[in-house]
Amino acid sequence: MAKSVLSEKAPKPVGPYSQAIRARSLVFCSGQLGIDPKSGKLVDGGAVEEAKQCMRNLSQVLEVAGCGLEDLVKTTVYVTDLGGFKEINEAYGTFLTEPFPARSTVEVVALPLGAKVEIEATAVRPKA
8 A cells, every 4th residue: 555755854745746655665756856845945056956955855755754865776866967967976976875776867958946956766665
């Protein structure tokens, strides 16, 4: 049975979707933008700061789901400019330890709210 996950410490969904869905041991996180949950606005500082905020938001959602960034198995990083890939990659990597999750990085034309980065993820909850 699937259960919706909602963290008060991450940005609220702006449409008919959940921050994440927990289905048995799997957690499917919706894409997170670099939105500061307190202000409801994108963080300043461009793609690198947005990537960091995306990871902080994912961490908060995963915590409510009963796991953490160390439990990620797959992420997808959407960027509006692959020219900043190296810097975004470095920022993303500071939140993770080995074994790193599988990942795809895709350049897109646009993201919601004019964001430069969006990150979605799948995690496996550890056994209780």
